[in-house]
Amino acid sequence: MSNQSNGVSEAAQNLSQTTGNLANEASSWISNNAVDILIAGTVGLLIALALFGVRALGARLVRRMTTREGEAHWPVIFARVVVQTKGYFIVLSAFELVAEHAETPPAILGAIHFLFVIAAAIQAAIWGRELILGYVQHRAGVDDEHSTLSSAMGIVRLLVTVALFAIAIIVILDNLGVNVTGLVAGLGIGGIAIGLAAQGIFSDLFAALSIIFDRPFRRGDTITFATFTGTVEKIGLKSTRIRALNGEQIVVSNTELLKTQLQNWAKLERRRAVMVFGITYQTPPDTIAQIGSELKAIVERQPLAAFDRAHAFQFGASSIDFEFIFHVDAADMAVFMAVREAIMIAMMRRFAEMGVEFAYPTQVTFTAAPDGKLVMPYPHVKVLAEGDCAAEPAAGA
Structure with a gap:
């Protein structure tokens, strides 16, 4: 019991000593470089204000173009990416850009760089997710014709989010000096195992995504496939429902539907x-x-x-x-x-x-x-x- 108390006490003393050294170093740095710090702070503030202004401009562009056209085009997609820029990333970017010009001590400079890497990795994942999802919505359209594919879009959002943030975590760990080779190999093997186990589900999912991107037909189109002709009533995550000319409903999987030759009479x-x-x-x-x-x-x-x-x-x-x-x-x-x-x-x-x-x-x-x-x-x-x-x-x- 006394050994544990001594260990805790020693760790507390070390932490207190380190904090005190940092405080003394920061105080000495501020007193000796007040002018440089003031200049760097002013430049950093201007950079942060400029980045916040760009984000506000992007938000205004999104509101204006969405109201005019009602759908996501490329300028709106990029504007939405800009709007997703987080405040902590803007602040840390300003610090990262001006820190070296103010004779910043190595300890503080290292802390700023470390926090900036974390913020940049997370921000890149957010930007990538917004760009990919915006592109998917741009290809699919945002009208009611594709409302039945909302479940597929939800899974796409989940997969994109998991993949991008997993990459961001790996980048952060790599910058911390952690050996991520085993982690990457484990994630790869796990992904292959999940893909093999859910092969049928992913096959129909990617078939639904193919319908989103390629648009061979839409809800309400009259199509002919195999020996059947009917009107598309619903496009789901796994299957498509078609109302035949005789009145019966035909349910066919998206994978099988795209394997056959289709005639779209709506075109x-x-x-x-x-x-x-x-x-x-x-x-x-x-x-x-x-x-x-x-x-x-x-x-x-x-x-x-x-x-x-x-x-x-x-x-x-x-x-x-x-x-x-x-x-x-x-x-x-x-x-x-x-x-x-x-x-x-x-x-x-x-x-x-x-x-x-x-x-x-x-x-x-x-x-x-x-x-x-x-x-x-x-x-x-x-x-x-x-x-x-x-x-x-x-x-x-």
Whole structure:
């Protein structure tokens, strides 16, 4: 018991002696370098005020540009990074910049440098986190369409925060003289183990992040994947819910969804119509040559339609076949079908005026005599006038 008391007493005496030496050294330094300290203090104060002014300017820029545009663009992102500058970092930066110019004692200079390294590491982690999260929000958008990805954004925030502050702690320990090689190796092995254990979860998470960055579709878009077509209702952390055309809800994991080829019909700005039709072989060649220009005139009378081409392209079994292509500047299927129907009706009317008949599958049978000559498939009959038809039975009677 007496040994412990003696040890505590000795440590207290050493601490008291060290504190006293520092106090004497500081007092001697202040009395001998009062002018240099005053100049350095003034310069440091100006530096701190300038940094605080930059931070205030960043806050004003964030308020102004967010109000105007309503979303995070790069100037706003950098302004938000500046706003996250902490007061203790500004003060310690000012001390670090002017300390050597005031003949500061090595002990005090070392303490200032040590505190500045800690503040700089933490501040760099805060800046990095704000920059990364701002970039993610910039790519994803801040509107309601991506509100369903808030859980994914929360995990991203957590992962980024843990990773950056872990690096900051390692940097601080390294500056303190601690051997961090084993710590870095342990963190690496632990990260690999966690990644293997949660491989499925991280796969779907990164698939959700891929949807954020690449934007193959959004909530409300109509997409086709595999053999399904439907409207995206919800994009979650693990899966996406799609309302099929028949009314049922399809739930598919984000990983599997991005592995398949997708067609996003919401990105459609114009629709292409291809019509293949046939006309009878009895149509005169001059009339056939006129059909293309007639179809072009029909299309040009429709406000949303644009003519592409129309040509006779083959001799079919029962018809001369045409390929007729035009575009409709509308994404809505109902509008597209209405324009297509109007063009078809106009074609039928114009062809009737021109005497052009649409062909349909027909087959003619010819009969041959024993000598190989073609004969009619029915016997010859005598065509009688109406008066003869009425009088013939009476004569026979």
